[in-house]
Amino acid sequence: APARHVTARVAPLGSRLVLALVEDRTRERRVEAVRRDFVANVSHELKTPVGAIKLLAEAVADASDDPEAVKRFAGRMNLESDRLTRLVQQIIELSRLQADDPLETPTAVAIDDVIGVAVDTSAIDADSKNIDIVTGGTPGLEVFGNDEQVTAAVANLVANAVSYSACDSTVLVTTKADDGAVEISVVDQGIGIPPDEIDRIFERFYRVDPARHRSTGGTGLGLSIVKHVAATHGGDVRVWSVEGQGSTFTLTLPQHLPHHAPGQLGSAPS
Protein backbone atom coordinates (compact mmCIF):
# COMPACT_ATOMS: atom_id res chain seq x y z
CA ALA A 1 0.00 0.00 0.00
CA PRO A 2 1.24 3.54 -0.69
CA ALA A 3 1.11 4.44 3.00
CA ARG A 4 3.51 1.64 3.92
CA HIS A 5 5.85 2.66 1.13
CA VAL A 6 6.09 6.18 2.54
CA THR A 7 6.63 5.08 6.11
CA ALA A 8 9.40 2.66 5.12
CA ARG A 9 11.59 5.55 4.02
CA VAL A 10 11.42 7.72 7.11
CA ALA A 11 13.06 7.46 10.50
CA PRO A 12 11.26 5.49 13.24
CA LEU A 13 9.89 8.55 15.01
CA GLY A 14 8.84 10.10 11.69
CA SER A 15 7.23 6.88 10.51
CA ARG A 16 4.92 6.91 13.47
CA LEU A 17 3.99 10.46 12.62
CA VAL A 18 3.26 9.60 8.98
CA LEU A 19 1.20 6.60 10.03
CA ALA A 20 -0.73 8.79 12.44
CA LEU A 21 -1.39 11.27 9.65
CA VAL A 22 -2.53 8.54 7.28
CA GLU A 23 -4.82 7.12 9.96
CA ASP A 24 -6.14 10.58 10.64
CA ARG A 25 -6.98 11.12 6.97
CA THR A 26 -8.74 7.74 6.86
CA ARG A 27 -10.73 8.66 9.95
CA GLU A 28 -11.62 12.02 8.45
CA ARG A 29 -12.89 10.36 5.29
CA ARG A 30 -14.91 7.86 7.35
CA VAL A 31 -16.44 10.65 9.43
CA GLU A 32 -17.31 12.50 6.23
CA ALA A 33 -18.97 9.38 4.77
CA VAL A 34 -21.00 8.88 7.94
CA ARG A 35 -22.07 12.53 7.84
CA ARG A 36 -23.19 12.28 4.19
CA ASP A 37 -25.11 9.13 5.02
CA PHE A 38 -26.77 10.83 7.95
CA VAL A 39 -27.86 13.81 5.87
CA ALA A 40 -29.30 11.49 3.19
CA ASN A 41 -31.19 9.51 5.83
CA VAL A 42 -32.47 12.64 7.54
CA SER A 43 -33.87 14.01 4.28
CA HIS A 44 -35.55 10.69 3.57
CA GLU A 45 -37.01 10.40 7.07
CA LEU A 46 -38.32 13.98 7.05
CA LYS A 47 -39.99 13.52 3.69
CA THR A 48 -42.25 10.75 4.98
CA PRO A 49 -44.30 12.69 7.57
CA VAL A 50 -44.21 15.87 5.47
CA GLY A 51 -45.59 13.93 2.51
CA ALA A 52 -48.27 12.35 4.67
CA ILE A 53 -49.34 15.72 6.06
CA LYS A 54 -49.60 17.15 2.55
CA LEU A 55 -51.75 14.25 1.35
CA LEU A 56 -53.98 14.55 4.40
CA ALA A 57 -54.37 18.30 3.84
CA GLU A 58 -55.52 17.58 0.28
CA ALA A 59 -57.91 14.95 1.60
CA VAL A 60 -59.35 17.45 4.09
CA ALA A 61 -59.88 19.99 1.30
CA ASP A 62 -61.68 17.38 -0.80
CA ALA A 63 -63.84 16.16 2.08
CA SER A 64 -65.09 19.54 3.26
CA ASP A 65 -68.73 18.39 3.00
CA ASP A 66 -68.07 15.32 5.19
CA PRO A 67 -67.38 16.48 8.77
CA GLU A 68 -66.60 12.94 10.01
CA ALA A 69 -63.92 12.44 7.37
CA VAL A 70 -62.47 15.88 8.02
CA LYS A 71 -62.16 15.00 11.69
CA ARG A 72 -60.47 11.69 10.92
CA PHE A 73 -57.95 13.25 8.53
CA ALA A 74 -57.26 16.08 10.96
CA GLY A 75 -56.56 13.54 13.71
CA ARG A 76 -54.05 11.78 11.50
CA MET A 77 -52.42 15.08 10.56
CA ASN A 78 -52.02 15.70 14.25
CA LEU A 79 -50.27 12.34 14.77
CA GLU A 80 -47.99 12.91 11.80
CA SER A 81 -46.99 16.35 13.01
CA ASP A 82 -46.22 14.91 16.46
CA ARG A 83 -43.99 12.39 14.78
CA LEU A 84 -42.33 15.13 12.77
CA THR A 85 -41.73 17.13 15.95
CA ARG A 86 -40.16 14.12 17.69
CA LEU A 87 -38.01 13.43 14.67
CA VAL A 88 -36.71 17.00 14.51
CA GLN A 89 -36.07 17.05 18.28
CA GLN A 90 -34.12 13.80 18.14
CA ILE A 91 -32.13 14.83 15.08
CA ILE A 92 -31.12 18.04 16.86
CA GLU A 93 -30.27 16.07 19.99
CA LEU A 94 -28.15 13.61 18.05
CA SER A 95 -26.25 16.27 16.14
CA ARG A 96 -25.61 18.15 19.37
CA LEU A 97 -24.15 14.96 20.80
CA GLN A 98 -21.94 14.62 17.77
CA ALA A 99 -20.45 18.07 18.24
CA ASP A 100 -16.84 17.92 19.30
CA ASP A 101 -16.94 18.72 23.01
CA PRO A 102 -19.93 16.93 24.51
CA LEU A 103 -18.31 16.54 27.91
CA GLU A 104 -16.84 19.99 28.36
CA THR A 105 -17.47 20.17 32.09
CA PRO A 106 -18.42 16.80 33.49
CA THR A 107 -20.01 16.83 36.91
CA ALA A 108 -21.47 14.43 39.43
CA VAL A 109 -24.90 13.37 38.16
CA ALA A 110 -27.39 11.99 40.68
CA ILE A 111 -28.90 8.90 39.12
CA ASP A 112 -32.01 8.91 41.32
CA ASP A 113 -32.90 12.34 39.90
CA VAL A 114 -32.18 11.19 36.35
CA ILE A 115 -34.49 8.21 36.78
CA GLY A 116 -37.13 10.47 38.35
CA VAL A 117 -37.15 12.71 35.27
CA ALA A 118 -37.11 9.72 32.89
CA VAL A 119 -40.08 8.12 34.65
CA ASP A 120 -42.01 11.43 34.66
CA THR A 121 -41.39 11.84 30.95
CA SER A 122 -43.07 8.49 30.26
CA ALA A 123 -45.77 8.80 32.93
CA ILE A 124 -48.63 9.77 30.61
CA ASP A 125 -47.91 6.97 28.15
CA ALA A 126 -47.44 4.46 30.97
CA ASP A 127 -50.71 5.53 32.64
CA SER A 128 -52.66 5.24 29.43
CA LYS A 129 -51.53 1.61 29.11
CA ASN A 130 -51.78 0.89 32.83
CA ILE A 131 -48.08 0.10 32.96
CA ASP A 132 -46.41 0.26 36.36
CA ILE A 133 -42.91 1.75 36.35
CA VAL A 134 -41.10 0.40 39.41
CA THR A 135 -37.69 1.66 40.54
CA GLY A 136 -35.25 -0.19 42.74
CA GLY A 137 -31.64 -1.11 43.39
CA THR A 138 -28.93 0.94 45.08
CA PRO A 139 -30.06 4.46 45.91
CA GLY A 140 -27.84 7.55 45.96
CA LEU A 141 -25.47 6.58 43.14
CA GLU A 142 -23.74 9.23 41.07
CA VAL A 143 -22.13 9.04 37.65
CA PHE A 144 -19.51 11.39 36.25
CA GLY A 145 -20.65 13.15 33.12
CA ASN A 146 -23.24 15.35 31.51
CA ASP A 147 -26.60 15.55 33.29
CA GLU A 148 -28.64 16.40 30.21
CA GLN A 149 -27.12 13.59 28.15
CA VAL A 150 -27.46 10.93 30.83
CA THR A 151 -31.08 11.99 31.36
CA ALA A 152 -31.78 11.81 27.62
CA ALA A 153 -30.29 8.31 27.46
CA VAL A 154 -32.23 6.90 30.41
CA ALA A 155 -35.44 8.63 29.28
CA ASN A 156 -35.12 7.00 25.86
CA LEU A 157 -34.70 3.54 27.41
CA VAL A 158 -37.73 4.00 29.69
CA ALA A 159 -39.84 5.40 26.83
CA ASN A 160 -38.96 2.39 24.67
CA ALA A 161 -39.78 -0.05 27.48
CA VAL A 162 -43.23 1.53 27.75
CA SER A 163 -43.76 1.76 23.96
CA TYR A 164 -42.91 -1.88 23.30
CA SER A 165 -44.88 -3.33 26.23
CA ALA A 166 -48.49 -4.47 26.28
CA CYS A 167 -51.06 -2.94 28.63
CA ASP A 168 -51.08 -3.95 32.30
CA SER A 169 -47.40 -4.85 32.51
CA THR A 170 -44.47 -3.67 34.60
CA VAL A 171 -41.30 -1.80 33.70
CA LEU A 172 -38.48 -2.07 36.22
CA VAL A 173 -35.64 0.45 36.47
CA THR A 174 -32.78 -0.64 38.72
CA THR A 175 -29.35 0.68 39.61
CA LYS A 176 -26.22 -0.85 41.00
CA ALA A 177 -22.56 0.04 41.36
CA ASP A 178 -19.96 -2.41 40.16
CA ASP A 179 -16.22 -1.88 40.10
CA GLY A 180 -16.22 1.87 39.53
CA ALA A 181 -19.17 1.81 37.17
CA VAL A 182 -22.88 2.44 37.63
CA GLU A 183 -25.28 0.11 35.85
CA ILE A 184 -28.77 1.33 35.08
CA SER A 185 -31.04 -1.45 33.86
CA VAL A 186 -34.46 -1.01 32.29
CA VAL A 187 -36.38 -4.29 32.23
CA ASP A 188 -39.66 -4.76 30.40
CA GLN A 189 -42.09 -7.61 29.75
CA GLY A 190 -42.79 -6.41 26.23
CA ILE A 191 -42.64 -7.77 22.70
CA GLY A 192 -38.89 -8.40 22.75
CA ILE A 193 -36.48 -8.22 19.83
CA PRO A 194 -35.85 -10.99 17.27
CA PRO A 195 -32.28 -12.40 17.62
CA ASP A 196 -31.39 -11.55 14.01
CA GLU A 197 -32.34 -7.88 14.52
CA ILE A 198 -30.66 -7.28 17.84
CA ASP A 199 -27.32 -6.18 16.36
CA ARG A 200 -28.98 -3.50 14.27
CA ILE A 201 -31.27 -1.72 16.72
CA PHE A 202 -28.60 0.80 17.76
CA GLU A 203 -28.18 2.02 14.18
CA ARG A 204 -29.65 5.38 13.27
CA PHE A 205 -33.20 5.24 11.95
CA TYR A 206 -33.28 1.46 12.29
CA ARG A 207 -36.61 0.06 13.46
CA VAL A 208 -37.54 -3.59 13.78
CA ASP A 209 -40.34 -4.19 11.29
CA PRO A 210 -41.97 -0.75 11.54
CA ALA A 211 -45.30 -2.30 10.58
CA ARG A 212 -45.51 -4.31 13.80
CA HIS A 213 -45.72 -1.15 15.87
CA ARG A 214 -46.77 1.61 13.54
CA SER A 215 -48.99 3.11 16.22
CA THR A 216 -45.99 3.89 18.43
CA GLY A 217 -44.66 6.31 15.77
CA GLY A 218 -41.01 5.94 16.74
CA THR A 219 -38.14 7.57 14.90
CA GLY A 220 -35.46 4.90 15.10
CA LEU A 221 -33.11 7.44 16.70
CA GLY A 222 -33.63 6.79 20.41
CA LEU A 223 -31.13 3.97 20.77
CA SER A 224 -28.49 5.73 18.66
CA ILE A 225 -28.72 8.58 21.15
CA VAL A 226 -28.29 6.11 24.04
CA LYS A 227 -25.32 4.52 22.32
CA HIS A 228 -23.72 7.90 21.69
CA VAL A 229 -24.13 9.00 25.29
CA ALA A 230 -22.60 5.73 26.50
CA ALA A 231 -19.65 6.14 24.14
CA THR A 232 -18.90 9.77 25.00
CA HIS A 233 -18.93 8.83 28.69
CA GLY A 234 -16.60 5.88 28.17
CA GLY A 235 -19.37 3.47 29.13
CA ASP A 236 -21.55 1.11 27.12
CA VAL A 237 -25.07 -0.13 26.56
CA ARG A 238 -26.06 -3.79 26.27
CA VAL A 239 -29.30 -5.60 25.57
CA TRP A 240 -30.76 -9.01 26.41
CA SER A 241 -34.06 -9.92 24.89
CA VAL A 242 -36.39 -12.86 24.39
CA GLU A 243 -39.04 -12.40 21.72
CA GLY A 244 -42.49 -12.30 23.22
CA GLN A 245 -41.15 -12.14 26.79
CA GLY A 246 -39.29 -8.90 27.19
CA SER A 247 -36.04 -6.99 27.03
CA THR A 248 -33.41 -5.66 29.40
CA PHE A 249 -31.25 -2.70 28.41
CA THR A 250 -28.27 -1.97 30.67
CA LEU A 251 -26.48 1.36 30.44
CA THR A 252 -23.07 1.40 32.15
CA LEU A 253 -21.46 4.74 33.02
CA PRO A 254 -18.41 5.74 35.06
CA GLN A 255 -19.24 6.16 38.72
CA HIS A 256 -18.55 9.43 40.48
CA LEU A 257 -16.81 8.48 43.69
CA PRO A 258 -16.31 11.31 46.17
CA HIS A 259 -12.64 11.59 47.24
CA HIS A 260 -11.47 9.49 44.29
CA ALA A 261 -10.35 10.36 40.80
CA PRO A 262 -13.61 10.38 38.86
CA GLY A 263 -14.30 9.17 35.39
CA GLN A 264 -12.29 5.95 35.49
CA LEU A 265 -14.16 2.78 34.69
CA GLY A 266 -12.83 -0.13 36.68
CA SER A 267 -11.33 1.70 39.65
CA ALA A 268 -13.42 0.99 42.71
CA PRO A 269 -12.43 2.50 46.03
CA SER A 270 -10.38 0.18 48.19
Ligand code: ADP
Ligand atom coordinates in the same frame (compact mmCIF):
# COMPACT_ATOMS: atom_id res chain seq x y z
P1 ADP B 1 -37.79 3.93 17.97
O1 ADP B 1 -38.03 5.38 17.88
O2 ADP B 1 -38.31 3.18 16.80
O3 ADP B 1 -38.23 3.35 19.27
P2 ADP B 1 -35.09 3.27 18.83
O4 ADP B 1 -33.78 3.61 18.23
O5 ADP B 1 -35.35 3.75 20.22
O6 ADP B 1 -36.20 3.81 17.83
O7 ADP B 1 -35.26 1.71 18.78
C1 ADP B 1 -34.96 1.00 17.58
C2 ADP B 1 -35.84 -0.24 17.47
O8 ADP B 1 -35.47 -1.18 18.48
C3 ADP B 1 -37.32 0.03 17.73
O9 ADP B 1 -37.98 0.45 16.56
C4 ADP B 1 -37.83 -1.30 18.22
O10 ADP B 1 -38.12 -2.14 17.13
C5 ADP B 1 -36.61 -1.88 18.95
N1 ADP B 1 -36.71 -1.68 20.42
C6 ADP B 1 -36.14 -0.71 21.16
N2 ADP B 1 -36.41 -0.84 22.48
C7 ADP B 1 -37.20 -1.94 22.58
C8 ADP B 1 -37.82 -2.63 23.68
N3 ADP B 1 -37.68 -2.21 24.95
N4 ADP B 1 -38.55 -3.74 23.39
C9 ADP B 1 -38.67 -4.18 22.11
N5 ADP B 1 -38.11 -3.59 21.03
C10 ADP B 1 -37.39 -2.48 21.26
